[in-house]
Amino acid sequence: MVSQKNIEFYAKSNPPETLFEHTQCVLNEYEKFKELYCKNEITDKIFWELLYIACLYHDFGKVDPCFQNKIIKSISNEEKFDCEINVNIPHNILSPLFLPVKLKEKYPKSFKALVHAIMYHHEREVDIDPGLLKLKAKELEKYIPYLNHRFLLNINKLNHEVRKEIKIERRIKENDQDYLLYIKLKGFLNRLDYSASAHVEVEIPHDQDFVEKVKNFLKSKGGKLRDLQNFSLARKDKNLVLIASTGMGKTEAALLWLNHSKGFFTLPLRVSLNALFKRIYEEIGYKKTGLLHSTSYDYLVNVDDSDPMYRYILSRQFSYPLIFSTIDQLFTFPFKHKGYERIYSTLSVSKVVIDEIQAYSPKIIAAILRGIEMINKIGGKFMIMTATLPNIVKEFLEENDIPFECKEFPSSRVRHRIYLSDNTIDDDLNLIVRLAKNHKILVITNTVRRAIELYEQLEEKNIRVNLLHSLFVSEDRAIKEKLIQNENRPGIWVSTQIVEASLDIDFDYLFTELSTLDSLFQRMGRCYRKREYFGKEPNVYVYFKNVSGIGTIYDSEIFSKSVEFLTPFSGKIISEKDKMRSVEKLYNKTILKDTNYYEEFKRSIDFLRNVFDYELKRENVQKVLREMNTIRVIPIEIYQKNKLLFDNYKNASDFREKYEFLRKIRKLTLDIPGYKVKTDLIQSEVRGICIINQAYSYEKGLENYEVISNMI
Numbered sequence: 001m002v003s004q005k006n007i008e009f010y011a012k013s014n015p016p017e018t019l020f021e022h023t024q025c026v027l028n029e030y031e032k033f034k035e036l037y038c039k040n041e042i043t044d045k046i047f048w049e050l051l052y053i054a055c056l057y058h059d060f061g062k063v064d065p066c067f068q069n070k071i072i073k074s075i076s077n078e079e080k081f082d083c084e085i086n087v088n089i090p091h092n093i094l095s096p097l098f099l100p101v102k103l104k105e106k107y108p109k110s111f112k113a114l115v116h117a118i119m120y121h122h123e124r125e126v127d128i129d130p131g132l133l134k135l136k137a138k139e140l141e142k143y144i145p146y147l148n149h150r151f152l153l154n155i156n157k158l159n160h161e162v163r164k165e166i167k168i169e170r171r172i173k174e175n176d177q178d179y180l181l182y183i184k185l186k187g188f189l190n191r192l193d194y195s196a197s198a199h200v201e202v203e204i205p206h207d208q209d210f211v212e213k214v215k216n217f218l219k220s221k222g223g224k225l226r227d228l229q230n231f232s233l234a235r236k237d238k239n240l241v242l243i244a245s246t247g248m249g250k251t252e253a254a255l256l257w258l259n260h261s262k263g264f265f266t267l268p269l270r271v272s273l274n275a276l277f278k279r280i281y282e283e284i285g286y287k288k289t290g291l292l293h294s295t296s297y298d299y300l301v302n303v304d305d306s307d308p309m310y311r312y313i314l315s316r317q318f319s320y321p322l323i324f325s326t327i328d329q330l331f332t333f334p335f336k337h338k339g340y341e342r343i344y345s346t347l348s349v350s351k352v353v354i355d356e357i358q359a360y361s362p363k364i365i366a367a368i369l370r371g372i373e374m375i376n377k378i379g380g381k382f383m384i385m386t387a388t389l390p391n392i393v394k395e396f397l398e399e400n401d402i403p404f405e406c407k408e409f410p411s412s413r414v415r416h417r418i419y420l421s422d423n424t425i426d427d428d429l430n431l432i433v434r435l436a437k438n439h440k441i442l443v444i445t446n447t448v449r450r451a452i453e454l455y456e457q458l459e460e461k462n463i464r465v466n467l468l469h470s471l472f473v474s475e476d477r478a479i480k481e482k483l484i485q486n487e488n489r490p491g492i493w494v495s496t497q498i499v500e501a502s503l504d505i506d507f508d509y510l511f512t513e514l515s516t517l518d519s520l521f522q523r524m525g526r527c528y529r530k531r532e533y534f535g536k537e538p539n540v541y542v543y544f545k546n547v548s549g550i551g552t553i554y555d556s557e558i559f560s561k562s563v564e565f566l567t568p569f570s571g572k573i574i575s576e577k578d579k580m581r582s583v584e585k586l587y588n589k590t591i592l593k594d595t596n597y598y599e600e601f602k603r604s605i606d607f608l609r610n611v612f613d614y615e616l617k618r619e620n621v622q623k624v625l626r627e628m629n630t631i632r633v634i635p636i637e638i639y640q641k642n643k644l645l646f647d648n649y650k651n652a653s654d655f656r657e658k659y660e661f662l663r664k665i666r667k668l669t670l671d672i673p674g675y676k677v678k679t680d681l682i683q684s685e686v687r688g689i690c691i692i693n694q695a696y697s698y699e700k701g702l703e704n705y706e707v708i709s710n711m712i
Contacts, residue, residue, distance in 0.1 A: 013074040025196035026055045037349050054117045054189045061094025063143040085136045092122045096162040113178040115162050117185035123338035173613045187345025206260045206321040214255045217284045228409045232257040239404040242385040245411035245576040247530045250385050254353045262350040265324045268359040273324045274299045290315030290323040298663050318346050328625035334370040334608050337616040348378040358518040362597050366604030369396045376402045390587030410576040415528040419538035420570035424545050433461050436492045442507035443494045446549030455494045464491035471701040475667040514544040517562045521579045557595040630671040632689050635696035638668050646685040
């Protein structure tokens with residue numbers, strides 16, 4: 001028998017933390033969590049009892065002498081235990097053995113979910129030999145007195161019945177009756193365990209004056225709540241689909257709908273999220289806000305915050321009551337990857353805002369809608385808000401009996417008179433130059449190659465012209481984005497669709513290649529964004545001859561149908577309601593049924609309905625949701641100028657110092673889809689960043705057309 005006076009069991013080594021200390025941390029976070037989310041002590045009683053048991057017993061398998069020797073050796077370079085069965089079996093597999101046998105009688109319908117929540121609270125692919133597990137269990141029995149003494153328990157013997165559950169084919173899946181219970185037990189246990197290990201709060205509650213802060217902000221901008229905002233606030237307990245024009249106050253409407261619930265706010269692009277986070281954090285003054293995307297820390301270090309790393313950690317732990325996130329960070333759970341329960345369970349007590357859903361590809365829209373279906377089943381709420389809504393979204397919600405209220409809020413302001421031309425933009429360069437002498441002109445193409453070509457042609461005409469696209473290194477792109485947002489002089493900006501939903505810009509004229517209707521209307525939102533247009537001549541010129549990116553970036557069939565839908569409006573005013581109707585009609589099953597777009601949407605939905613549970617890893621799912629296997633590169637001349645920075649990164653030993661060097665290096669890089677690269681790359685000193693031997697300039701970005709084509 002182990003002496004309870006002379007020995008202590010450890011849960012972690014860096015820094016050293018005993019099993020008792022760690023378990024107490026988890027239980028302390030559990031109490032805070034329960035206080036926040038236990039709505040009814042009677043109906044929720046069994047769930048909270050089960051979660052408490054999971055938290056208490058989840059690490060008891062760490063009393064295994066093999067595990068203890070490994071931990072103690074890293075602390076004091078010695079071993080204190082004799083291992084009879086010298087084999088490493090993960091502690092999460094061993095922990096359920098200590099569950100009291102009587103629990104199965106007390107919770108007959110829930111016991112399996114409890115066992116699996118503990119057994120799989122770490123996702124490890126291990127082939128456990130039943131014979132060795134039986135021997136290991138016998139060895140562990142002698143540590144029962146320690147656990148009873150230290151945790152004031154009364155465990156009589158090990159629960160050998162749970163060994164039957166250690167088979168991958170027995171894992172709880174969506175069609176099992178205790179599936180949702182298991183999701184919440186395992187997911188919440190994961191969150192409580194991770195937060196305790198990181199010594200951060202599992203949940204930070206909203207300030208009681210959150211809604212008032214939003215209302216006061218709106219009042220400071222000049223008035224009372226708008227119809228859209230009142231509608232959202234009055235239906236804070238409903239699922240909503242809102243179609244509202246630019247400038248109608250959608251963001252504030254979403255914040256009022258979130259009310260004091262935990263909320264996630266999603267947008268397609270990181271730069272949009274950064275701007276929105278800054279707006280809430282600085283203008284509204286609400287600090288309990290997280291930011292979650294692949295480079296969020298790089299942005300947070302520039303925020304007026306005493307500890308950006310702490311905010312970054314709390315964001316990744318989902319601790320904040322309001323978190324701004326990209327889809328690839330949140331909507332991985334419909335793929336049921338290993339560990340997806342942490343996200344899915346959190347959404348059971350959350351509300352999710354999906355902004356600008358029409359900006360996503362059919363594959364990602366399918367993932368979002370399948371996710372909404374799952375959120376509805378587990379008790380969460382959703383709001384979809386957009387300027388134009390593809391009708392397949394409403395059709396999916398209705399066909400799957402997902403309750404929602406839908407309402408349109410079109411602006412009565414006239415903003416655009418369009419001209420549809422069967423020429424190319426090149427044919428009207430003289431018109432562009434003439435207008436640019438006294439106006440701000442925005443030119444948008446579908447690909448980087450086309451944008452650079454037009455930039456070079458306009459540059460020869462001795463007019464002020466700038467270029468923005470996705471093939472600038474992060475540092476230069478950030479400068480250009482700031483310049484275009486603050487532009488107040490006559491001249492020309494040439495860009496790609498990266499300006500569609502990411503930047504708050506307002507130009508006098510737009511000259512653009514036709515894309516698809518939803519994309520085009522987003523582009524039009526960059527012209528007369530918040531102004532009314534009274535002119536008799538067009539302020540939006542749309543070209544559909546020899547358009548770039550059709551068949552690669554944009555579906556060719558939908559492009560052709562977009563020409564048909566747009567033709568009746570040529571030379572005329574197009575209202576906000578016209579835009580809403582056009583996108584709604586174009587993106588419905590009847591029109592789309594034979595297109596590649598709809599086929600991809602259906603294939604994606606079918607895949608997600610039949611995906612094999614726990615087969616995928618989260619990082620692989622994120623690549624799918626980012627829609628490309630990207631390679632991060634640094635142009636060779638920039639690398640050579642900053643070689644010292646890479647050397648410092650390589651030689652740094654302190655984590656924070658190393659991360660700071662990495663942050664600076666990332667500013668000098670850009671992402672390229674792997675399949676676009678047709679040249680040799682050189683691995684730099686930083687894993688995951690390659691050197692590309694191609695010309696680069698601040699004016700044009702990465703310039704080699706043959707190496708990279710059809711980029712946006």
